[in-house]
Amino acid sequence: MTTASRRMLRMRLAAQRISTGKLTSPADVVRWMTAMQAQDFNGARWAVALRTDSATQRDMDHALASGTIVRSWPMRGTLHFVAPEDLRWILGLTTERLLRQATTRLSSLGLDERQIETARYAAIDALHGGRSLSRMELYRAFERGGVSANQQRGYQLLWILSQTGTLCFGPPDGNTQTFALLDDWVPTYRQLEGDEALGELARRYFAARGPATIRDFAWWASLRLADARRGLAVARDDLELTEFDGAEFFHEAASEQGADGIRLLPAFDEYLLGYQDRSLQLDGESLGDLVPGGNGVFPNTLVVDGVVRGTWRRPSRATSVEVTPFEPLKPRAEAGLRRPAREYARFRGEKHAEVVVTG
Template identity: 45%
Template sequence: MAAAVNSRLSKGIIGRLRLASQGLVGPGFNSAADAVRWMTAMQGQDLQAALWAVGQRVPGSRIGDVRSALDRGEIVRSWPMRGTLHLLAPEDLKWILGITADRLLRGMAGRHRELEISAADVGAAADAALQLVAGGSAASRAELFRAFERSGQSSAGQRGIHLLGILCQRGWLVQGPLAGNQQLVMAFDDWIKDSRTLDRAEGIAEWLLRYLRSHGPATERDFSWWAGIPLTEVRAALAEVKGQLVELEFDGTSYWLSPETAALLDGGVPGARTVLALPGFDEFLLGYTDRSLVVPPEHANRIVPGGNGVFMKTIVAGGGVIGTWARSATGRGAVVVPQPFDAVNGLRPAAQKSFELQAAKYRRFLGP
């Protein structure tokens, strides 16, 4: 579709359109599996944050619902891109790894040399792991690392987790059901019975289309960074799928989104008064390489203090981040404390009331 320069666009409206495309405003999704499948991949290195990220998109859900979806294999958690854990639909993991794994592993080659992980070491670790989980068995991470040790592969320091990551990226292992707050490890084909097959060009085109539909308005550079796919391949894929998208121009940059989300510009973009308590690492922030549209640059350090890679929980109002929040205690006794960027005036009364409703929703999600 042709580009449109929309005089009504602003940073806030782009943020609200993203909330709509991600299911954070509007009807949301019927289940954890539906939410994850729509998003294609959701940041998941912090398990508790990932559970709440799904919960925010599934009205009325509880933490047990999302955990059960993991336990049943309706959603899976692995390292498909950027060397970081994500939640995915099980049928999508193998073909996405087929696109990303080689590049990911090449990018980690220097670190693997530091850890003295060779191809022979990976083979020995794979043999030990697959013997441990043969016949549909599941193993804890500690059991897996002991199996590595018995095969002559040290798991000390970060060596064990890097070996596990390699075996998952190669599609030999996958994280399966939960045991407390850790996931058990299983053989990939024992846990995921049905996997789609797409060639590289077809897969990138589908992935890009799904990303722009679920994350848009977003740019080709956003997707290139998010998925770890070279920009030249992204541009080739965009040429294939742009007829199914709407292009908007804002500040000289092209943003792409679904026709359904773009139609909200005519009927009224939701979320003007919506206040959300989002988890750290939520896709609303982590889904884009340029976050300045939704986070004022002067407050960026409040989101990732000291640039340490740990993203704080955020308060989003009207499509933009206006502060962070913290939690003490657990379950229904959790105390949720707002930390607005405007420390002098705090939250306005209406926003404070909305935030309190979000805090109550979060406590209900955590359960007793």
């Protein structure tokens, strides 16, 4: 790895608050990151907590139950954590394009505008007054309203009603995720639109994930490249430019170089999923080792000095962390596994964390 590559990785680790500059609360992390991929619910809670000083799984659950973090589909058609005040203006930037992309899928399921609006009214009727319901309870509400929820139709209805600002995830009911009306669950919010909103999104993206390219930003935010460039133009005075490997990378002027180290990141962490081009973090042929078959399902990752060097898991009903490196680890790296394993155990409320290296 070159000196320039190492510097880029250190800057990303620092910008993402993985290596340095840890934040106080889960809400602070999500606000800093603007949106954090969250379709893997357990992994997403760890993704937020590892960027704080000492947040636990219980702290994460409290943040979700109190509404200081909200879960919805703001971009790329996948679930994210967002700060409540940010959800509506982000949807305002992404919804139109995502709905166009979903036209064929909705049509294949027989979901036309009339049925979608019928489902919307059924959801409003079932949830008004601050109520929250599980996914299956909402499916039954759709059925009572005359709209079938079979064959993925229910999931698509939840997605489109969330994408268009009617629904969002509400307070968890134990291990069950619920839905609520966005107007009830998030009554106050920021009002941004047009170039102001594009500039805000660009500034925050490059501050929290830089150095990154304009194509990284456009992909992450579900924006047309032209709109991404408009946002960058608005935010440009707050950012610095670094040229690397023939491309332009933008980052916050105050970016620091974070320390190297060993880290256990969850599946779908923003350290990988925050960029269209992941070649810096995935050195050489490691993408094939990480995602065999290229199916887009990212596992938990072992990161050594900013580069993905393996995977890890927590075996069922065990307090150990099982690490599978792509290649044998050097003694320093293997010894360095103990600290992130202890941090993960603390997050889960466990007192011990044994590390088992396999492969």
